[in-house]
Amino acid sequence: MALLEVESIDVFYGDFQAIYGISLSVDEGETLAVIGANGAGKSTLLKTIAGLSRPSAGDVRFDGTSIATLPPHKRVPLGIALTPEGRRMFPSMTIEENLLVGAHKSRPGPWNLESVYATFPLLSDRRSRLANNASGGEQQAAAIGRALMCNPRLLLLDEVSLGLAPVVVEQIYASLPTITAQGTTVLVVEQDVMHALRVADRVQCLLEGRTVLEGTPAELTRDQIATAYFGI
Amino acid sequence: MEWANAVVQGLLLGGLYALLAAGLSLMFGVMRLVNLAHGALAIVAAYLGYVLVQNTGLPPFATIIVVIPVMAALGWVLQSTLLNTALNKQALAPILVTFGLAVILQNLMLQLFTADYRSIQVGDLAGASIQITPEIAIGVFPLITFIVGVIVIAALQQYLARTKTGRAMRATSDDREAATLMGIDNKRIYALATAIALAIVGVAGIFIGIKTQFNAYSGDTYLIFAFEAVIIGGLGSLWGTLAGGMILGVATTVGAQLFPSSGTLLADLVFLAILAFLPTGLFPKVVNG
């Protein structure tokens, strides 16, 4: 059964509609990549799943029950964690404090300070550095670690490659298998299609707030993806 | 040696100003809300202590057992109802609402207690002092005020730095939206922050009641002192707030000697000078909250 089901949601910012009837579903243990150009509505989709935005139509179900009206802080204990675009670290707190805040509503599970440091070795000697003074890569790793600290069933990752050097992006993506190996369901959002295709079981491509293509990385051709991505 | 005494008294008085400032600073740090009813609430606590001493015969310092929980509960309720609503409205709403609250509280107190000055009697303690040198004597009550001020600031600092809810408060202060993604219910955090702030204001109120004569209008001065200590110390630095309180304390006691007819003038001028020349305060932000 699907862990997450999004059913034809519409999402507005004031009068502006960012999402038009998008549906998706992710099975437990699966990794879904949502790709699309800048402004396609990817972040809005994740925010709606995490509770920061509310759909005006449609439904969001988690483990069979509707969560569309739950505030974000009540979705965390159910096992939904979002690593937001731009990382959004707590700048005045250290890396370790950031991780501890991630465990505010922790569920039982494999993730704790120790396992996060083991998965992201670059963090372990940066524990007591202020997040504000950490490098982009350190911040991104910490942001993912922070989301893991609540032992989520569903991890939502928004543009983890954004603004990072290719080597660092490699490092971060290299840790994804460790995460999925724990049975965590992952929904990654990327503009960087190559990375998304490599880690995903399935891909869904958005264009101007609508789904224009879905399939497994194996069955989709480069041309199909390029057409869907740019809408040409 | 009047001057030396004034300075020592002033430094100790800084403990009281720091208590007042800590509450204001906590609420501002966590939710960017400047509580204009802060001074009025300190006087509410002073009256509460006064009424308890008059009617139950509770020893003055023991009133804290009642005043702290009552003020904390008041803070919780106030935040959960009025202030959280105000924070969700237009930008000016929180300031205007706390201003309205100050007016309401002040006039309710006038109605209940008239404009006559009251004070909480502590008997011999009021005049007790420890002779340090032949010229300098340290008042026992000012000393207690100072020690309590330091303890409260240290405790608050530790709470914010080391506990889970303290961290959640700092996280909410840094980025409210990101904090909700960690499962933090910011309305609860806000209510808790205001409860703690008012509990500290409660302690300050008792000390105000013992230290001086007060009436419903006295809150104005204490709001200003709290604010000045916060700005002098540097926004967001609790120990800075203590230092700011001590500087203000000295400015008040020395000022009272210089301009007996306008006692707070020197303190206000010191504040303005620091605002002019050190706008980030003595201790620019180190830790949030």
Added chain:
Amino acid sequence: MSLALSDNTAGHRAQVHRSTRASLVGLVVAVIVVVSLAYGPFAFLTKGNQQNLTTLFIYIILGTMWNLLAGYAGMVSIGQQAFIGIGAYGIVYASDILGLGLWIGLALALVISGIVAYLVSFLAFRLSGGYFAIGTWVIAEVIYLLTTQINTLGAGAGISFTAFRGYKPEIRIAVVYWIALAAVVVAVAVTYLLLRSRLGAGFTAVRDDATAAATLGVNVTRSRRIAWVVAAMGCGLAGTLLAMTTLNVQPGSVFKIQWTAFMIFIVIIGGVGTIEGPIIGAIVFYALERYIGDVGFWYLVILGIIAIAMVLFLPKGLWGLISGNGRLRLFPTGYRLTSPLPTPIANGTPDSREGESS
């Protein structure tokens, strides 16, 4: 929470039609009202009426000035009493002590208010939001305390205003009434013209989103400073009127923070961010004061409750109610900044309320 301001809306704002039929009617009505009020002392206004209306005019000026600050420039000051005091002492000093007579004294009092405001703005503007509010109060306290140290100004005891010596009371009352009426017209007109000017666009942009306004090239600090100085001169004007009505300036009374509290109540009741709001608010406030003012301190308790309720549940005040949330505008200042963007609210109830408009 900040509203993002897209270039798009800003670019089109200036094209909003500002002259409506209602505004033409408004202008005609305003002229008729002012002319009849001016004629009043010859016909239908008793001495008592004139004195009462003078008080009302002072309230309208104060409300209009506080509204200029908070409603347009987004600055909450609780220190405007500083300028009321400076205006009152200024006219006494210039007219009586320097012997320059009423009119030059009046002008000089306004100039002094403006200069002091300009100078202290460099201190006050280092603070923002609620801390700015308390900062303005501290500045007002300092000005008050310094005034009480000056012996020529009567120190703590106050000073009499003698420029009207030799006037018959009924003449003096009428003259002060006319001055107050002219002052209201000037205060409202200046505010109105200021808001219709290019600066007005700046104010509104600053209030709605200072950061976005700055990126659009609005000089935020300059706009704020102009609003601050004009508001101070307006409050100074009210102060000179107080001196003329009471003929005796006492520091504890001209510098009291209650003046600012009144301004706040007037603006909240009438409606923040419109020209009409403070006028309606002043009338209602004045009526409340006359008819329920004698319940003593309860009166202020009730006012406080009304103010909080209005801020939370009727943020556009009575004028918002009357005008159908701003659709009817007698004095359209234009430049309505309606943000298309939502205000994201993270504490559990995201909603898509429209951004505040002017």
